[in-house]
Amino acid sequence: MTVSPTPTPAATVEQVSESELLSVFLPLSKTASSYVEVGPGDDCAVVAVPQGRVVITTDTQVVDQDFRVRWPNGYETTGADTAHKCAAQNLADIAAMGAVPTSMVVSMTLPGNTPVQWVQDFATGLAEAFDRLGATDCALVGGDLGRGRELSVTATVLGVMEDGNPVLRSGAGAGGTLVHVGALGLAAAGLSALEAPPGSGWDRVPEHNRRELERAQLRPLAPILTGPKAARAGVSAMIDISDGLLRDAGRVARASGVVVDLDPAALEEAVAQLAEAGNAAGVDPWRWVLTGGEDHGLLAVLPPGVQVPPGMRAIGSCAPADRRPADIGDTAVTIAGQDPGQWLGCDVGEGWDHFEP
Amino acid sequence: MTVSPTPTPAATVEQVSESELLSVFLPLSKTASSYVEVGPGDDCAVVAVPQGRVVITTDTQVVDQDFRVRWPNGYETTGADTAHKCAAQNLADIAAMGAVPTSMVVSMTLPGNTPVQWVQDFATGLAEAFDRLGATDCALVGGDLGRGRELSVTATVLGVMEDGNPVLRSGAGAGGTLVHVGALGLAAAGLSALEAPPGSGWDRVPEHNRRELERAQLRPLAPILTGPKAARAGVSAMIDISDGLLRDAGRVARASGVVVDLDPAALEEAVAQLAEAGNAAGVDPWRWVLTGGEDHGLLAVLPPGVQVPPGMRAIGSCAPADRRPADIGDTAVTIAGQDPGQWLGCDVGEGWDHFEP
Secondary structure, X not given: OOOOOOXXXXXXXXXXXXXXXXXXXXXXXXXXXXXXXXXXOEOOEEEEOOOOEEEEEEEEEEEOOOXXXXXXXXXXXXXXXXXXXXXXXXXXXXXXXXOEEEEEEEEEEEOOOOEHHXXXXXXXXXXXXXXXXXXXXXXXXXXXXXXXXOOEEXXXXXXXXXXXOOOOHHHOOOOOXXXXXXXXXXXXXXXXXXXXXXXXXXXXXXXXXXXXXXXXXXXXXXXXOHHHHHHHHOOOEEEXXXXXXXXXXXXXXXXXXXXXXXXXXXXXXXXXXXXXXXXXXXXXXXXXXXXXXXXXXXXXXXXXXOOOOOOOEEEEEEEEHHHOOHHHOOOOEEEOOEOHHHHHOOOOOOOOOOOOO | OOOOOOOOOOOEHHHOOHHHHHHHHHHHOOOOOOOEEEOEOEOOEEEEOOOOEEEEXXXXXXXXXXXXXXXXXXXXXXXXXXXXXXXXXXXXXXXXXXXXXXXXXXXXXXXOOOEHHHHHHHHHHHHHHHHHHOOOOOEEEEEEEEEOOOOEEEEEEEEEOOOOOOOOHHHXXXXXXXXXXXXXXXXXXXXXHHOOOXXXXXXXXXXXXXXXXXXXXXOOOOOOOHHHHHHHHOOOEEEEEOOOXXXXXXXXXXXXXXXXXXXXXXXXXXXXXXXHHHHHHOOOHHHHHHHOOOOOEEEEEEOOXXXXXXXXXXXXXXXXXXXXXXXXXXXXXXXXXXXXXXXXXXXXXXXXXXOOO
């Protein structure tokens, strides 16, 4: 076996072996945490689970489905952006159980012309994302680097409950208060900005505001520290908002056998923040707030009499499923008692479906 | 929300929503095991880990890299084949730690024209594979179904040690005996058969033998029950042979600071089994046995004085790294004391590299 020189970042992955790529990827990765007993390099990693149970989630990003290498507005997605989104979407699922993330494995499928730099940026970006999101005791413990025509990244994350039981979607009860933390509609507005070619209405939005929205899509600030706090504060149901407020609130409602009524007054500030962008893009900002996905905020339900946890805001309430008005059919989520479409005066659908034709 | 009719298997995934696809996928899946506290459907699954630590591995199969939808010999890979390979390659990693698999999450990227039937076959095939491989208390606990241009499947599996510590690659010691269980070269020969268009030398191999080899590639019989048994019997190092005997033995040798010498007499039976196929394909069967990947057998090292575990066979020995002959350079694996290329009389390389240019 000959020792290969370290590949320079100018190289593409088809010019290096898998072991050469790993030799530049792993030293840039954060591979240690207090939970890691064996990190990358063996058949499996070994992760401590002192509490007797582990929570696990997995999420894939595929180019041109979940992100673009080059967006119509000219922005090019870096490896660090992809790493950040990968962390946010998976860690938000962990947080939505009330759990703390301990470890991640990542599988990447890389076209041959992917720059080695992109892979290095992913490694450093992932470590930065763990820090920025507050996952300070989470590490990358393994993965799989392979070739394909289509760039994609799949991560699986493990988490543990520091105390108490995991919080499910099905625990909402009638009389409960719906509470929320995180962005609403920012990632959807950012997607609109990234998808807008030069010369669109988005050019009227000040550069700084536009960049902030684009960043909310590229590197969503999932409020993952609030998940375990909400669990300790006594929330009885929780979900990560990945597919839009209406759709994810509907999931909690149906899993719990309740109907959820959103308080429009509690959403007005989120809508106001997006008014200028909505005007430029020709989109009603209520649509972004109600149906925009990928913000990765947390939506939870407090039993009656439990105080709203610090950092969260009340945005609605739960009623028995048989208490919904007769004229709104099967709708599990209402706004001020009305069907969301009726309330908005247009068909809003329920949010994002990966397979929607 | 309207209730959609159950999609018929004749449909393709672009004709159904993600929830519709899940509604046919999940009922066919094995989602329960004694370890599963919360299965698919929430933000995370919850899996019991009574022993305080979990082992985790992940592996991706990408079409045209790791398998073909339609092979040159005319065979079409079914969803059940893909599920079986997915199970074998991941469960073998768990077994190589001496651990028992408890749970899997699967992420699938599906082109729009993928038949719903393919996805259903994956679900039933995965449950069958768990049974066939002996992973009787392992379940599918979650995943991600998404769209893309390129079919790929990524699985992550968790396992637990029933007793004792995980077995690493780095525990081989001088004087140890190299032991093995599983196929050697069958998957590589099967790949050659699948890749052979009609009219090739493979037509001379009897149909039954050819099908058996193809099956070893498509649905490798990873001997996962032997992993925990080997750990209990006292092996000090273990690895899953996914990239070929030479390469994976080399990994154990380098991680442990020893050199491994293979006993050709112990490999002769595996070679003899492949003689007819090798003759037909124009390949020296030694090459398949020494460098063929994807068999997912287990290679372990016994400390001196420890008996060979039931089901395993001794195939070589370990010596201190400084004991290798001066004329073989950095080679960590020898055959009867010779460099493998020298011994075979040709350049054998070391096996499979996902990125080899």
